[in-house]
Structures are given as structure tokens and as C-alpha cells.
Amino acid sequence: MTDSAHEAERAASDAARSVRPGGDPAAHAVDPDVGPEAAPDWADADGGTVAGRVVLVAGATSAAGLAVTAELVKAGAGVIAVGSNAERLRELRLAVPAAVTFQCDLADFAAVTTLAAVVHAEHGPIDGLIHLVGGWRGGGGLAGQSDADWDMLHRNIVTTLRNTTRAFNDDLLASPAGRLAIVSSVSVDRPAPGGANYATAKAAAETWTRAVGQGFAKAGGTAAAAIFVVRALEGLEAELATRVTGLWEQPAASVNNVRVPLTSA
Numbered sequence: 001m002t003d004s005a006h007e008a009e010r011a012a013s014d015a016a017r018s019v020r021p022g023g024d025p026a027a028h029a030v031d032p033d034v035g036p037e038a039a040p041d042w043a044d045a046d047g048g049t050v051a052g053r054v055v056l057v058a059g060a061t062s063a064a065g066l067a068v069t070a071e072l073v074k075a076g077a078g079v080i081a082v083g084s085n086a087e088r089l090r091e092l093r094l095a096v097p098a099a100v101t102f103q104c105d106l107a108d109f110a111a112v113t114t115l116a117a118v119v120h121a122e123h124g125p126i127d128g129l130i131h132l133v134g135g136w137r138g139g140g141g142l143a144g145q146s147d148a149d150w151d152m153l154h155r156n157i158v159t160t161l162r163n164t165t166r167a168f169n170d171d172l173l174a175s176p177a178g179r180l181a182i183v184s185s186v187s188v189d190r191p192a193p194g195g196a197n198y199a200t201a202k203a204a205a206e207t208w209t210r211a212v213g214q215g216f217a218k219a220g221g222t223a224a225a226a227i228f229v230v231r232a233l234e235g236l237e238a239e240l241a242t243r244v245t246g247l248w249e250q251p252a253a254s255v256n257n258v259r260v261p262l263t264s265a
């Protein structure tokens with residue numbers, strides 16, 4: 001490796017430890033004790049499956065995130081699991097030791113661009129982005145749709161999706177089988193006053209995802225963006241995990257911009 005390549009690698013690594021200029025490095029640093037010392041030896045990509053592909057799970061520490069991460073690892077993918085809470089990431093590493101974890105506030109675009117630089121330096125471009133950051137606030141009819149709840153829902157559901165797709169779109173376009181997936185809600189089709197904030201944020205996330213998918217289609221059609229739809233995720237974690245790994249077993253055109261209801265939807 002040349003000196004300049006070393007410089008670039010060191011710059012990316014240093015950047016990972018202070019991901020938001022002027023911010024609190026401890027609060028925003030990519031988790032310093034995560035993952036193996038060297039990049040894991042992930043298998044070569046195998047056409048038609050997720051084996052050997054590099055997949056980033058954004059919001060990986062929930063029950064659904066854990067199920068998706070474990071299933072991707074089982075299927076032979078290299079998994080980069082991202083969350084904002086160090087303790088939950090440690091628990092994920094105990095459950096799925098093969099996953100590489102990064103602590104990052106995905107609502108902070110500067111932090112996400114730094115994450116992308118570190119991921120590229122250590123693991124190369126990604127082939128999949130599974131976006132699972134969510135949350136729910138609501139109730140109290142239309143009068144109960146507070147600004148605070150809207151801010152939280154917009155931040156978690158929309159901003160983290162915008163940030164991660166903007167940072168990794170080029171990777172997905174360049175991959176021979178780029179895949180983006182989100183999990184949306186039946187409330188987009190049947191919104192109620194008490195869940196108006198939530199349904200509106202989810203509708204925005206679906207629209208953003210379809211815009212990304214339209215870009216994939218225009219670029220030649222090897223990448224796809226899928227929208228899974230559920231009423232409630234509890235009990236559907238295993239199905240979601242199977243559907244996510246299955247995205248690589250279908251041609252891009254057959255899954256791109258398709259809304260896929262999971263069983264109870």
C-alpha cells in the first residue's frame with residue numbers, strides 16, 4: 001500500500017472516532033471496541049443468493065433487527081449491524097458474533113457519511129441496506145398529534161432513511177445485486193386521526209424509497225428497493241428475516257418498488 005493510501009485509510013479511521021465536528025465524540029463515536037480487529041473473511045458473492053454480499057442493517061438491535069441480522073449471517077452474508085446504543089450492540093454481538101457492529105446516530109448525516117467512509121475502508125462497498133429504524137407515537141385523536149411526537153417520528157422514520165440511502169446509494173447502484181428494504185405499515189393505506197403523525201411519516205418513507213427505486217430502475221435494473229408492510233411486527237420477525245434474505249434470490253425488476261405485505265398485514 002502506498003503512503004497516500006495509508007494516509008486515506010488513517011483519515012477514514014480517525015474520522016470514525018469524531019463523527020460530528022464539534023459534537024461529543026463519546027456520544028457519537030463509532031463504537032471503538034466493535035467487531036474483529038481485521039475485516040472478516042466474508043465469502044465471495046454467489047450469484048442469486050445473499051451469500052458473500054455485504055449487507056448493512058440500519059437499526060439492528062430490536063427483535064426484528066436481531067432476527068434479520070442472524071438470518072443474513074446464516075445465509076452467508078457479511079453483516080454490518082448499526083445502532084445508536086452501545087449496550088444493545090454488545091448484546092447483539094453476543095447473540096450474533098459474526099456480525100460487525102457500529103454505533104452511529106443515523107439521524108446525523110455527518111455521522112452517517114463518516115460511517116460510510118469507515119465501512120468502505122474496512123469492508124468495501126455494500127450490496128444491501130436494510131432500514132429498520134422506527135418507533136411509534138400517537139393516540140389522542142388529531143389533537144394528540146403533537147409536534148414533539150412528529151419530530152421524533154420524522155427523525156427516526158424519515159431522516160435516518162434519507163441519510164443512509166444518500167450515503168450508500170452509489171454502493172447499491174454499483175453492486176451487481178443492490179437491495180434496499182424498509183418496513184412500512186398498513187396505516188399508510190388506512191390512516192386514522194390518532195396515528196396521523198405516524199402514518200404520514202411512513203408514507204414519506206415509502207415515497208422516498210420508491211424514488212430511490214426509480215433511480216435504480218433508470219440506472220439499468222440490477223438494484224431494487226422493496227417495501228415490506230406489516231400491521232404489527234411482533235411474531236413476524238422470522239418471516240421478515242426470510243423475506244429479506246430472499247430479496248437476493250429474485251430478479252431486481254420483480255422486487256423493485258413492490259409493496260410486500262407480510263402475513264398478518
Ligand SMILES: NC(=O)c1ccc[n+]([C@@H]2O[C@H](COP(=O)([O-])OP(=O)(O)OC[C@H]3O[C@@H](n4cnc5c(N)ncnc54)[C@H](OP(=O)(O)O)[C@@H]3O)[C@@H](O)[C@H]2O)c1
Binds near residue numbers: 059062085131182184
Ligand atoms: N414494531 C412494529 O409493530 C412495527 C409495525 C409497523 C412497522 N414497523 C417498522 O418496522 C421496522 C422495525 O421495527 P422495530 O420495532 O424493530 O423498530 P425500532 O425498535 O423502533 O427500531 C429499530 C432499531 O433502530 C435503532 N435506532 C433508533 N434510533 C436510531 C438512530 N438514531 N440511529 C441508529 N439506530 C437507531 C434502535 O436501536 P438503538 O436504540 O439501540 O439504537 C432499534 O433497535 C421499523 O421501520 C418500524 O417502523 C414496526
